[in-house]
Amino acid sequence: KAGVTQTPRYLIKTRGQQVTLSCSPISGHRSVSWYQQTPGQGLQFLFEYFSETQRNKGNFPGRFSGRQFSNSRSEMNVSTLELGDSALYLCASRALLLGGELFFGEGSRLTVL
Amino acid sequence: TQLLEQSPQFLSIQEGENLTVYCNSSSVFSSLQWYRQEPGEGPVLLVTVVTGGEVKKLKRLTFQFGDARKDSSLHITAAQPGDTGLYLCAGAKTNFGNEKLTFGTGTRLTIIP
Numbered sequence: 001k002a003g004v005t006q007t008p009r010y011l012i013k014t015r016g017q018q019v020t021l022s023c024s025p026i027s028g029h030r031s032v033s034w035y036q037q038t039p040g041q042g043l044q045f046l047f048e049y050f051s052e053t054q055r056n057k058g059n060f061p062g063r064f065s066g067r068q069f070s071n072s073r074s075e076m077n078v079s080t081l082e083l084g085d086s087a088l089y090l091c092a093s094r095a096l097l098l099g100g101e102l103f104f105g106e107g108s109r110l111t112v113l
Numbered sequence: 114t115q116l117l118e119q120s121p122q123f124l125s126i127q128e129g130e131n132l133t134v135y136c137n138s139s140s141v142f143s144s145l146q147w148y149r150q151e152p153g154e155g156p157v158l159l160v161t162v163v164t165g166g167e168v169k170k171l172k173r174l175t176f177q178f179g180d181a182r183k184d185s186s187l188h189i190t191a192a193q194p195g196d197t198g199l200y201l202c203a204g205a206k207t208n209f210g211n212e213k214l215t216f217g218t219g220t221r222l223t224i225i226p
Contacts (some may be wrong), residue, residue, distance in 0.1 A: 043216035056213050098212045104155025
């Protein structure tokens with residue numbers, strides 16, 4: 001079956017702009033999580049959605065938001081971009097909310113100039 | 114605050130050598146997962162350990178969960194160039210029906226042919 005698909009793969013923005021990233025989970029998976037990966041901080045948890053409801057949230061400012069649609073596809077938005085938001089944003093899906101393997105997409109690499 | 118510390122941060126060894134990567138925390142986890150991430154891709158699950166003291170083997174890779182479920186190790190025997198990648202441990206905590214995964218700082222492994 002098809003894996004987790006993230007779009008766009010690469011994007012460049014300038015400070016102050018906003019960005020929306022999209023994630024299509026594996027068919028049948030209802031949980032979608034978002035992570036930020038940087039060389040300095042590693043893989044940091046942003047939030048997790050399950051059946052259109054945010055179930056977990058990491059320690060990121062309110063500029064980072066997300067949502068999940070009825071077909072389990074998810075989007076995350078970052079407003080008022082800062083240089084420090086440059087990172088690889090990874091989406092992961094799993095079948096259940098508790099336990100099980102996370103299946104990651106290839107990520108969206110965001111560069112903020 | 115990084116809950117999961119991995120060591121070493123970087124490791125470069127010759128093909129055929131053995132190595133051990135450590136994942137340490139002061140927190141207790143309900144389970145611990147190990148992932149490997151290759152350039153341009155998302156992390157891929159290698160193993161999940163659940164019981165304190167549990168040992169799992171995956172071909173040349175041996176994973177151990179500490180007795181107190183606070184730490185874990187990954188031992189690779191006769192390393193191959195295909196083992197090159199970023200190794201990430203991830204600890205799971207469950208609270209009120211929600212599970213949150215915290216990723217370690219990562220170990221970047223390079224196997225020299």
